[in-house]
Amino acid sequence: MKLPNIASTLTKVRQQNPLVHNITNVVVTNFTANGLLALGASPVMAYAPEEVADMASLAGALVLNIGTLNEQEIAAMLLAGQGANRQGVPVIFDPVGAGATAYRTTTARKIVQEVKVSIVRGNAGEIANVVGENWTVRGVDAGANKGDVVALAQTAARKLGTVVVVTGPEDVVTDGQRTYVVANGHPLLTKVTGTGCLLSSVIGAFAAVERDMLLAATSALVSYGVAAEIAAANQGQAGPGSFQIEFLNQLSKVSSEEIIKYGSVREIN
Amino acid sequence: MKLPNIASTLTKVRQQNPLVHNITNVVVTNFTANGLLALGASPVMAYAPEEVADMASLAGALVLNIGTLNEQEIAAMLLAGQGANRQGVPVIFDPVGAGATAYRTTTARKIVQEVKVSIVRGNAGEIANVVGENWTVRGVDAGANKGDVVALAQTAARKLGTVVVVTGPEDVVTDGQRTYVVANGHPLLTKVTGTGCLLSSVIGAFAAVERDMLLAATSALVSYGVAAEIAAANQGQAGPGSFQIEFLNQLSKVSSEEIIKYGSVREIN
């Protein structure tokens, strides 16, 4: 996967301004919307069962995130997901906290069974719990970087029949056949809430403009990670508040030249 | 409408610190509350059917926003609106996404039928869909600046019997008789989520201190737009993250002198 192709995919997002329908958690709605706007996409949040299928079918991508799930929202996610499926709209799924409680694990598995998902993104613990592999989780943020993350991602991709993104100190993207490791990003991302959730929505924006889901997901990871690195270089020393704001700035500014200069993707054979 | 009167209305908001009750969407609650605080108003969010009429009757204004509507919230909006009506508390309505889905359009029309609304604010597409005029909408942000916005606003004001504010590159305020165009604001507002929603709540703060709804709405638009222009001049080049923060700063700082110097209102005959 070549960095100029990744930069071109980012350019397509900015040119096409895709509508991304998010059914996401109450913690990250504002940050998700601002991140998508900064990037050049057009966010919409809609949750009512009466309208989610309509809204999802208008969108370029649908992002489902169970961070603060409840029964009504799960029902809406299934309706939205099925609406998206009928129209061929790609669905991105973020199984926040799968493994932390039985309810989250069960719900995550129900969603991947009842909706045709294109890309699943989570940390290693979440992905392991969605597919029933052994991994330890605490709260909703844990499980990073123990065990063989590449093998886990590949197993999950094969079991789910989707592209899987496992994020951590390095990110793994795979469809079970081809596998890429992205080494962009910055530890300060873990000090700002919703950076994983926003990443899932950003992957949605890329999936709305690029049919190759491996290229879409990898391009999102590189663009996001490079923006974070530049933001950390500019404002990281000031602290996590300033970093968050500068990260939004850089999502709107990160250029093709910076993607090509700082992007780090390698294929695993 | 004279700029010194507009500046005086802003001063009244800061002196009277009006309580503004918002039933708004989950994306913009935090930004709305911070924007109202910065301006000098006192925000409250309350949604439970058990208390919304009580809270609305304590407030200086009630703001209803259907950005992430659901059945429970619509029921609460009707109860709150009727409570406000009984006490003579002005109601501002923001029909977010009317036209994007049938559910939003139907709900918006139900609210203007069952609640006596003082001011409706939306973009051209939303306003057109509330009153059944022809206009194209995509997602919740579209429909700006095609067709004759002034004629649309006047038609809507007459049909609804309210003041109507149609925002876009220029904003139109009308009661169907007198019509003003405000040419303040900045394109960066479209890169920050909830700037339309916050504007509706800011209009609520002005309506709480000024009985003339045309003066209240126009004063809100000018104050908001001038604050945005100053914020963009100070921090716009840094990006949308920094602009958002500086905009909150300027809502607290924008002065009578700046309103008079930079305000742009013209009457349409």
Added chain:
Amino acid sequence: MKLPNIASTLTKVRQQNPLVHNITNVVVTNFTANGLLALGASPVMAYAPEEVADMASLAGALVLNIGTLNEQEIAAMLLAGQGANRQGVPVIFDPVGAGATAYRTTTARKIVQEVKVSIVRGNAGEIANVVGENWTVRGVDAGANKGDVVALAQTAARKLGTVVVVTGPEDVVTDGQRTYVVANGHPLLTKVTGTGCLLSSVIGAFAAVERDMLLAATSALVSYGVAAEIAAANQGQAGPGSFQIEFLNQLSKVSSEEIIKYGSVREIN
């Protein structure tokens, strides 16, 4: 209570990275999560009745906040509180707006009756209304600093059998026997939404690492207040937007040396 002990308690939060489960209002979720992350704690928000007891029992502390209460959320708070009680997890309760509507007052009283709460934090009006003392409240932010706040706090602590924190221009912490007054903080905190709510969650982070609830609450107040003072000194003149961001920065940076230098606690005999 000695400042080096307070500084040590802050250090324990940063070392132990406690999981704080928040059931809080829709206005402050993002700011609460970012504030806890900045401080060094690990936030989780979970609201579904199907999982709240599980999540609360995994946490180091549970924080209940009724800022945008509804029937479902109250039911979840009771389940979570009882789950926390079974595991000995401390529960912090923030009765936002008690007294503003009958519904809030009734709910607040129900929660302190049905859940064993360790610490209650509110402004004077809220605390008075929880325990049935006379005090005037407007909206959700009122009631600061009229009447004898120390006597109110002590009465409330004895009636509730908990530690009570009454915040205002000066903060009072008491278990009904020992009483401390903390004179840190800054008026700009009142211009940023959710600073009271975040404080309750920060008290939760301290209660997760320190069994002495008076020391935990006082350490939280001093750390929070000193961070606010430094943030105001650095960015207060820029306005409330910049202050909010710098406050997040300072929550991550405030040092033992600064706690000892700027902390202000006195015991009331």
